[in-house]
Amino acid sequence: MNEKVKELQIIATQIRIDIIQMLVQAGSGHSGGSLSCADILACLYFSIMRHNPKDPHWKERDRFILSKGHACPALYAALAEAGYFKKEELLTLRKLNSILQGHPDMNKTPGVEFSSGSLGQGFAAAFGMALGYKLDKNPGRIFVLLGDGECQEGIVWETAMGASHYGLDNLTAILDYNNLQIDGKVSEIMEIAPIAEKFRAFGWTTYEIDGHDIEQILWALSPERIVEGKPTMVIARTVKGKGVSFMENEVDWHGKAPSPQEAERALAELYKQLEELKGNGRADS
Template identity: 60%
Template sequence: MPVSKEKLEELTKAARRVRRHIIEMTAEAGSGHPGGSLSCADILVALYFHEMKIDPKNPNWPDRDRFVLSKGHAAPTLYAVLAEKGYFPKEELKTLRKINSILQGHPDMKKTPGVDMTTGSLGQGLSAANGMALAGKLDGKSYRVYVLLGDGELEEGQVWEAAMAAAHYKLDNLTAFVDHNGLQIDGPINQVMSPEIIQDKFRAFGWHVIDVDGHDFEDILQAIEEAKSTKGRPTVIVARTVKGKGVPYMENQVDWHGKAPSREQAEEALKALEG
């Protein structure tokens, strides 16, 4: 089903708002991970603004689609999306990483409405998503489970334990995204510890694999449709992304993995994100 021009425009605008939140939030917090938050913004917008069956007024609705942010350091993206969807007031975004905030440095399902799983320690999200997908199958429910992994995160052994299990239990109600921005804290993933070839590895583990441009909504939405119609095995969507996407001085710069912009830098970034 082709996506309408209006829809694409709506998503593009939402993604711009989300990116602006990410910059404002991390600048206000004085810490955080803007690079990897910006790289996955379009994926989360596609899911929350188009695909997922959710009810922001009823965050714990049992039949909702689930989302697990396995790369929990991209919490600003999730919080921005949830605030935009109305799970909590946008003013809360200013409290990111501050004492007593509902917005912890990494996602906390007990503190933030709309967060389906507590994450932050890398490698653990896919296992939790598997559990949700198994529960869905067991209960005969039609909800779907989405999980986003970082490419550096694929270096964690638990990811592959979980990948094996998802295929073994034929979790076709589960779709994983890999935010393939090519960078991790210490440098390019291929220099630190190459997880390549990511597609071949997932294929070998029994997954259906789709490659997309992680900043192209048509591409992302089409891949999600393909994942939904794939039966008998889980799907991974390997999304080529740009770390720091949308902020020219952050793009593809490893230094912006875990550093907040200063006030001036934030202003410059927000200017680039106008429109």
């Protein structure tokens, strides 16, 4: 196996371990949607993006905006792993005086590019950032992660229209398509399919990938996939709760934190995955 891929799988698994440890400590938070985007975040922060944790405001950096802000445990874990702040901070999630709010806060957490959580706004803000970068001829790229349920918000489509109207090829959106939202299956609550066709109709270049396959993620997010004059949408098929058997595809794990006993079981599974990856190099991918 490619060493880079394995390294990213290890980081993604470490992010999942951190997510569980943060959530059990916090006693509340969003497990499922944090676990589903761990591989995507590992690829962004540890391979794709040009950024500098020692200089978070570096002008030409690539930026990442978590528009599905409730998945912030995954973002915080990635930022800590990258060195934006100390890993010990992770256990203060959702506690009084913490730099880690229940949803992302750009003024409290180093590396968080925008305050998000009210769905759709992060996407529109990313659009504004991409517009600002174009105006400055800034070579940086803007990445934004959306949830599938989030695409039910009108502002998502206002933004989809705007980004292609202004030809923002420096904007890459990723859809964490796990097909679950708070009240049930996305397809049953309010169908968003055919989502790729919708974004294409709005003028976007689309790619559909397995959102847990590192090689596919790296391929889709590579600058080579950009079509000049068009924003890019990567539709990543994911599994909500990925990596923890009893959380996978279970809607109840959307907005719930594990109990100490559940966390213990989850961590046992994740540490086993980590050992397999670090051990014989024949980890399943």
